[in-house]
Amino acid sequence: xxxxxxxxxxxxxxxxxxxxxxxxxxxxxxxxxxxxxxxxxxxxxxxxxxxxxxxxxxxxxxxxxxxxxxxxxxxxxxxxxxxxxxxxxxxxxxxxxxxxxxxxxxxxxxxxxxxxxxxxxxxxxxxxxxxxxxxxxxxxxxxxxxxxxxxxxxxxxxxxxxxxxxxxxxxxxxxxxxxxxxxxxxxxxxxxxxxxxxxxxxxxxxxxxxxxxxxxxxxxxxxxxxxxxxxxxxxxxxxxxxxxxxxxxxxxxxxxxxxxxxxxxxxxxxxxxxxxxxxxxxxxxxxxxxxxxxxxxxxxxxxxxxxxxxxxxxxxxxxxxxxxxxxxxxxxxxxxxxxxxxxxxxxxxxxxxxxxxxxxxxxxxxxxxxxxxxxxxxxxxxxxxxxxxxxxx
Numbered sequence: 001x002x003x004x005x006x007x008x009x010x011x012x013x014x015x016x017x018x019x020x021x022x023x024x025x026x027x028x029x030x031x032x033x034x035x036x037x038x039x040x041x042x043x044x045x046x047x048x049x050x051x052x053x054x055x056x057x058x059x060x061x062x063x064x065x066x067x068x069x070x071x072x073x074x075x076x077x078x079x080x081x082x083x084x085x086x087x088x089x090x091x092x093x094x095x096x097x098x099x100x101x102x103x104x105x106x107x108x109x110x111x112x113x114x115x116x117x118x119x120x121x122x123x124x125x126x127x128x129x130x131x132x133x134x135x136x137x138x139x140x141x142x143x144x145x146x147x148x149x150x151x152x153x154x155x156x157x158x159x160x161x162x163x164x165x166x167x168x169x170x171x172x173x174x175x176x177x178x179x180x181x182x183x184x185x186x187x188x189x190x191x192x193x194x195x196x197x198x199x200x201x202x203x204x205x206x207x208x209x210x211x212x213x214x215x216x217x218x219x220x221x222x223x224x225x226x227x228x229x230x231x232x233x234x235x236x237x238x239x240x241x242x243x244x245x246x247x248x249x250x251x252x253x254x255x256x257x258x259x260x261x262x263x264x265x266x267x268x269x270x271x272x273x274x275x276x277x278x279x280x281x282x283x284x285x286x287x288x289x290x291x292x293x294x295x296x297x298x299x300x301x302x303x304x305x306x307x308x309x310x311x312x313x314x315x316x317x318x319x320x321x322x323x324x325x326x327x328x329x330x331x332x333x334x335x336x337x338x339x340x341x342x343x344x345x346x347x348x349x350x351x352x353x354x355x356x357x358x359x360x361x362x363x364x365x366x367x368x369x370x371x372x373x374x375x376x377x378x379x380x381x382x383x384x385x386x387x388x389x390x391x392x393x
Contacts, residue, residue, distance in 0.1 A: 056097055146271065266313055271327065290315050
C-alpha cells in the first residue's frame with residue numbers, strides 16, 4: 001500500500017477510535033447521574049463536564065510530554081510516525097479523563113467540585129502520566145502487557161478512588177449507628193442503562209483503537225479480533241452477573257447486570273489482542289462474577305462507593321492484567337504482578353497524600369447540612385428535577 005494512503009487511513013482510524021472513547025464521557029455522566037439521588041444529579045454532571053475539560057487541558061500542556069518523553073510543553077519533541085502526531089495525542093488525551101471519571105462516581109454525593117478538580121489536575125498532570133511513562137512510554141514496567149489499560153487506566157482510577165473514599169468517609173445516610181447498611185436506590189434507571197451502553201460502545205474504540213493501525217490486512221484482522229473479544233467479554237460479564245443475582249435473590253437487578261458487563265469489559269482490556277476467541281468468555285465471565293461478589297464486600301467494609309466503581313474498575317483491572325499471563329504463556333506472570341503492585345503502591349500513596357492535603361487545606365467534603373440538602377443547590381444552584389422535590393434520605 002502507498003505510504004501516504006496508509007498514513008491517512010491510520011490517522012483517520014485513530015481519530016475515529018478517539019471519538020468513540022470521548023463518547024464514554026457522556027456515558028460516565030449518564031451512568032453516575034442515574035445512580036445518585038435526585039438532589040445530587042447536577043453536581044455529578046457538572047463534575048464530569050469539568051473533569052473532561054480540566055484533564056484534557058492539563059494533558060495538552062504538559063501531561064502528554066511527561067508520559068511519552070517529549071520536550072517541554074505542548075507536544076514539543078514529537079514527530080509523525082506512520083500517522084499524525086496530533087491524532088495520537090488526541091487518542092491518548094481521550095484516555096486521561098476516563099481515569100478521573102472512574103473516581104468521580106465513587107466519591108459522589110459528598111465531595112466538593114472545585115477541590116475534586118484540584119485532584120484531577122494532579123491525576124492528569126502527574127499520577128497518570130508517570131504510570132503511563134513507566135509502561136507505554138517504555139519505562140521500567142514496559143514488560144507488563146496492558147493493551148488499553150486494565151491497570152494503567154482502570155486500576156489507577158480504582159486505587160485513587162479507594163484513597164479518596166478513605167479520606168472522605170461514607171455518606172451520612174449510608175450506614176446506621178448500629179453498623180447496618182442502608183440501601184440507597186438509584187434515581188434514574190433509564191439513565192444508568194443509557195450510560196452503561198454508551199460506555200460499552202466506546203470500549204470498541206478504547207481497545208480496538210489501541211492497536212493504532214488498521215492499514216494492512218494483518219492489522220485490520222487484529223483490530224476486528226480485539227473488538228470481537230471486547231464485546232464477547234462484556235456479554236459474558238452481563239450473563240454471569242444476571243445468573244448469580246437471580247440465583248441469590250430471585251430477581252434480575254439491571255444495575256448489577258450492567259456493572260457485570262462493565263466488569264467483563266475492564267477485564268479484557270489488558271489482553272484483548274493476545275487471546276483467542278473463547279478466552280474472553282472466561283475472562284469476562286469471571287469479571288462479571290467478581291463485580292457481584294465485590295460490591296457487597298466493599299459495603300461490609302464500610303467503603304461507600306455509590307456507583308460500584310471499585311468493584312468494576314479496581315478489582316477487574318487487577319484480574320484482567322493477571323489474566324494476560326494466565327491465558328497466554330508468552331507473557332510473564334511475574335512481570336504482570338510487578339506492574340500491578342508498583343502501580344498500586346504509587347497511585348494509592350500519592351492519591352491519599354493529595355486528597356489529605358486538599359482536605360486539610362481548602363476542604364474536600366461539604367458540611368452535613370449541605371449534604372442533606374443535596375449538592376445541586378450548594379455547589380451548582382440548580383436542581384435536575386425541581387418539580388419532583390429533593391428525594392432526601
